Amino acid sequence: MTAPIRLGVVGLGVISRFYLAAIADSPRFELAAVCDPDDRATAGHPVPAHRSHQEMLDAGGLDAVVITAPNDVHAGVALDVIARGLPVCVEKPLATTLRDGLAVADAARRHDVALFTAFHRRYNAHVLALHDKLAGAAPVTGLTVRYLERIEEHVGHDRWYLDPARSGGGCVADNGPNALDLVRLFLGDVALESARITRVDGIDRQAVLHVRGTAPAEVELDWSHPGETKDVTVRLADGTVLRADMLAGYDEFKGSLWHEYTGVLHDFARAVDLRSAWRDGGLAALDLVDECYRREGE
Numbered sequence: 328m329t330a331p332i333r334l335g336v337v338g339l340g341v342i343s344r345f346y347l348a349a350i351a352d353s354p355r356f357e358l359a360a361v362c363d364p365d366d367r368a369t370a371g372h373p374v375p376a377h378r379s380h381q382e383m384l385d386a387g388g389l390d391a392v393v394i395t396a397p398n399d400v401h402a403g404v405a406l407d408v409i410a411r412g413l414p415v416c417v418e419k420p421l422a423t424t425l426r427d428g429l430a431v432a433d434a435a436r437r438h439d440v441a442l443f444t445a446f447h448r449r450y451n452a453h454v455l456a457l458h459d460k461l462a463g464a465a466p467v468t469g470l471t472v473r474y475l476e477r478i479e480e481h482v483g484h485d486r487w488y489l490d491p492a493r494s495g496g497g498c499v500a501d502n503g504p505n506a507l508d509l510v511r512l513f514l515g516d517v518a519l520e521s522a523r524i525t526r527v528d529g530i531d532r533q534a535v536l537h538v539r540g541t542a543p544a545e546v547e548l549d550w551s552h553p554g555e556t557k558d559v560t561v562r563l564a565d566g567t568v569l570r571a572d573m574l575a576g577y578d579e580f581k582g583s584l585w586h587e588y589t590g591v592l593h594d595f596a597r598a599v600d601l602r603s604a605w606r607d608g609g610l611a612a613l614d615l616v617d618e619c620y621r622r623e624g625e
Contacts, residue, residue, distance in 0.1 A: 331356055332355055332391050332596065332599060334358055334390070335383050335384075337392060337396050338363060338396030338397070338418075339395075340397075341485050345584045345587075345588040346591075348585060349588040349589045350592065353589075353596070356391075356592060358374050359374055359375075359389055359390075360374050360377060360389060361375075362378070362382070362383040380408070384411050389413060390414075391414045391595075391599055392408045392415050393415075393416045394416065395418040396418075398423050399423050399493040401423070402421070405422075406434055410434070414440045414443070417442070417444050419504040420504045420613055421612075424617070425614055428610055432610055439603045441599050441603065441605040442603075442605070444608065445588075446591075446609075446612070447587040447591050448506075448509055448573060449508055450587045450590025450591060451571070453573055453575060454512070457561065457571035458512065465564040465565040466564045467562070468562050468563060472506045472509050472559050473557065473559075474502045474546070474557055475548070475552035475557070476554075477553060478498070478551075488501065491529050494530070497532065497550065498532065498534055499534045499548060499619050500531070502548050502550075503548060503616050507615050507616070508612050509559055510538055511608050513540075513544075513561065515541055517540035518540075519537075519538050519615055519619060522535075522537075522620075530550075532550045533551065557574055559573070
């Protein structure tokens with residue numbers, strides 16, 4: 328039997344519980360250490376708890392690391408992890424700037440370790456069922472991805488989401504990568520055609536992005552939406568309209584994330600085995616976000 332991959336988790340904020348549950352259920356991973364600067368977050372964990380990622384790395388005993396810390400530290404922590412020769416799973420976005428993302432990707436290649444960006448929505452059961460329905464169907468003529476929520480209801484104590492310097496800008500930087508990754512799942516590589524971004528107090532609150540791959544697509548992002556809507560609508564050449572509601576059947580708040588992060592961990596295990604040969608859409612999404620900010624309003 329293959330020995331379990333000893334995993335360290337950096338950051339114990341709002342998303343970490345989904346990772347921890349997936350690790351506990353995974354036959355490939357075991358939780359080996361956690362890290363968070365807040366002692367209240369690390370209290371009660373059955374594994375060694377550290378206040379800094381450097382302290383955790385110095386302690387050793389790790390085979391891989393998950394980063395689910397604030398967006399603005401993703402790149403720096405990932406570089407430190409990679410420098411130790413360890414594969415890393417980075418919660419989207421890979422970084423808050425394209426330059427930093429490219430630096431992390433280059434380091435992973437040089438050290439021959441996997442760099443994995445976690446796009447949890449591509450593992451949603453309804454999204455995957457919709458993707459399967461398109462096999463043998465009429466060509467796709469259009470796609471819409473909606474990612475709408477009131478951000479204050481989703482971040483718990485992680486108020487850094489509302490600081491554009493820490494989140495990377497707002498809904499485009501944070502939710503945009505997940506939504507754009509779904510577009511790429513259905514339409515392959517895409518190019519940005521236009522971006523319209525609305526800000527309040529300097530942070531993105533709404534955005535409409537138009538991209539084109541094998542068909543045109545629209546991405547709607549909203550951090551001021553009453554309630555929550557996360558869905559994908561596909562229009563086919565024969566007039567058929569198909570839709571995947573990512574939240575359908577999951578009555579618990581954020582309930583769909585439990586199975587989605589199981590999918591994340593499953594693919595991260597594959598990435599660990601493939602080392603630097605692993606490829607995903609982390610840089611592609613970051614490149615599109617960067618272009619959104621550069622070209623908004625055109």
